Amino acid sequence: MKVRAIMNPRAGVRARGVREAVEGGRPGWRDYAVELTREPGHATQLAREAVAVGAELVLAVGGDGTVNEVAQGLLGSATALGIVPVGSGNGLARALRVPLRAPRALAALESAQRRAIDVGFLNGRPFLNVAGVGFDAAVGQAFHDHGRAGGRRGFLGYVRLCLRELRRYRPIRLSIEVAGGEPVQAAPFVLTFANGPQYGAGAVINPGARLDDGRLELVLFEDRPRLGALADASRLFLGGLEHSPHYRRLLVSSAATVTADEPMFVHVDGDPGPPARRIELRLQPRALALLVPEATLQAAEGPFVA
Numbered sequence: 001m002k003v004r005a006i007m008n009p010r011a012g013v014r015a016r017g018v019r020e021a022v023e024g025g026r027p028g029w030r031d032y033a034v035e036l037t038r039e040p041g042h043a044t045q046l047a048r049e050a051v052a053v054g055a056e057l058v059l060a061v062g063g064d065g066t067v068n069e070v071a072q073g074l075l076g077s078a079t080a081l082g083i084v085p086v087g088s089g090n091g092l093a094r095a096l097r098v099p100l101r102a103p104r105a106l107a108a109l110e111s112a113q114r115r116a117i118d119v120g121f122l123n124g125r126p127f128l129n130v131a132g133v134g135f136d137a138a139v140g141q142a143f144h145d146h147g148r149a150g151g152r153r154g155f156l157g158y159v160r161l162c163l164r165e166l167r168r169y170r171p172i173r174l175s176i177e178v179a180g181g182e183p184v185q186a187a188p189f190v191l192t193f194a195n196g197p198q199y200g201a202g203a204v205i206n207p208g209a210r211l212d213d214g215r216l217e218l219v220l221f222e223d224r225p226r227l228g229a230l231a232d233a234s235r236l237f238l239g240g241l242e243h244s245p246h247y248r249r250l251l252v253s254s255a256a257t258v259t260a261d262e263p264m265f266v267h268v269d270g271d272p273g274p275p276a277r278r279i280e281l282r283l284q285p286r287a288l289a290l291l292v293p294e295a296t297l298q299a300a301e302g303p304f305v306a
Contacts, residue, residue: 001028001029001030001031001056001057002031002032002053002054002055002056002057003025003029003031003032003055003056003057003058003059004032004033004034004035004046004050004053004055004057004058004059005022005025005032005033005034005035005058005059005061005084006035006037006043006046006047006050006058006059006060006061006062006066006070007019007022007034007035007036007037007061007062008036008037008043008061008062008063008065008066008086009036009037011061011062011063011066011086011087017102017103018061018086018102021102021103021106022034022059022061022084022102022106025106026106026107026109026110028110037062037066037069040069041069042069043060043062043066043069043070043073044069044070044072044073045073046070046073047069047070047071047072047073047074047079048073050073050079051073051074051077051079055079056079056080057079057080057081057082057109057291058070058073058074058079058080058081058082059081059082059083059084059109060081060082060083060084061084061086061102062086062087063085063086063087063088063089063090063270064087064089064090064091064092064129064200064269064270064271065087065269065270065271066087067081067083067085067092067093067128067269068126068127068128068268068269068271071119071126071128071288072126074288074289075119075126075287075288078289079289080114080289080290080291081288081289081290081291082109082112082290082291083096083098083105083290083291084098084102084105084106084109085098085100085105086102087200088158088200088201089158089199089200089201089203089270090200090201091129091130091196091198091199091200091201091269091270092128092129092196092269093105094198094200094201094202095129095196095197095198095209095211095303096211096290096292096293096296096303097293097295097296097299097302098293098296099293108293108294108295109291109293111293111294112291112292112293112294113291113292113294113297114289114290114291114292115212115289115290115291115292115297115304116212116286116287116288116289116290117195117211117212117286117287117288117290118195118211118212118213118214118215118216118283118284118285118286118287119195119283119284119287119288120193120195120216120281120282120283120284121280121281121282121283121284122193122266122268122273122279122280122281123266123273123276123279123280124280125268125273126268127193127195127268127269128195128196128269128288129194129195129196129198129269130192130193130194130195130196130198130199130205130206130269130270131192131193131266131267131268131269132190132191132192132193132194132219132266132267133174133191133258133264133265133266133267133279134171134188134189134190134191134192134221134264134265135165135166135169135171135189135190136190136192136199136267137264137265137266137267137272138165138168138169138265139158139161139162139165140265140267140270140271140272141265141267141272142161142164142165143157143158143161144271144272158201166229166230169189171187171188171189171223172187172260172261172262172264173185173186173187173260173261174186174187174188174191174258174259174260174264175258175259175260176191176218176220176250176256176257176258177256177257177258177259178218178250178251178252178255178256179252179253179254179255179256180253180254181250184220184250186220186222187223188220188221188222188223189221189222189223189224189229190205190219190220190221191218191219191220191221191258192205192206192218192219192221193216193217193218193252193256193281194206194209194216194217194218194219195209195211195216195283196209196211196303197209197303199236199270200270202237203236203237204236204237204239204241205219205236205241206219206249207239207241207242208301209303210303210304210305211303211304212285212286212304212305213305214253214283214285214286215251215252215253215283216251216252216256216281216283217249217250217251217252218249218250218251218252218256219247219248219249220247220248220249220250221244221246221247221248222246222247222248224246228246232244232246232247252281252283253283254282254283255280255281255282255283256281256282257278257279257280257281258278258279258281259277259278259279260277260278261277262277263275263276263277264276264277264279266279292304
């Protein structure tokens with residue numbers, strides 16, 4: 001098997017044993033090479049180059065942003081994506097139940113099976129797991145700026161920024177139009193476009209989501225007093241968020257549009273995008289080949305249609 005690994009050196013690859021495990025590959029990978037990313041967008045270029053030389057599998061070694069970039073380079077090809085999660089949140093990897101230690105993730109890929117997953121597009125930019133506008137997008141922008149300024153990343157740093165932005169953030173009024181449905185007017189605290197079930201780090205925003213069911217869910221979380229929002233936030237990790245009276249879910253089978261009178265903060269798989277007054281959302285069913293651990297496919301309740 002011809003395999004290429006694309007590794008983000010700014011992610012968690014400095015952790016003990018990660019780089020060694022990735023560079024060592026697996027015994028069955030006879031034609032194997034590792035490439036390091038240098039800048040934003042470089043992973044997409046490297047993935048396209050891997051497709052051009054006939055790679056059957058490309059590994060994304062990094063966080064959700066690296067996985068997204070690699071996937072962009074694989075769309076439209078027969079080359080499969082494999083995930084070695086070493087980022088802060090690892091939302092898609094957790095949904096797929098990929099082991100979070102690099103040696104175990106690599107071992108799981110040896111017996112993994114190929115599946116095709118849906119891909120969402122926000123203003124033409126693909127996302128595999130979640131995208132959205134609102135508070136989480138504002139935090140994503142702050143987290144990105146914090147990292148570029150040399151600040152420490154990681155889960156605790158993310159929590160601190162969440163608490164800071166919680167004091168600052170003010171929702172804006174939106175108009176949401178889902179193909180085949182009535183327009184919805186709202187000023188949500190969070191509006192998430194979800195293909196998968198969770199943001200990352202175990203925070204489940206869309207319980208029961210399937211990655212290959214030909215639909216997205218628009219998760220609308222209404223604005224409310226901040227202490228109340230914090231109380232509901234605990235349900236992200238403990239379960240039961242969907243039972244909150246402030247939680248609403250809309251199904252999207254083909255397309256949706258979100259408009260506002262002022263620019264909205266936007267994120268795509270956790271990475272910030274340009275603020276926009278209009279968002280065009282669409283879904284491309286089963287557009288990306290992905291290697292999925294066998295144990296995930298055998299689970300009674302998992303991220304794929306039974």
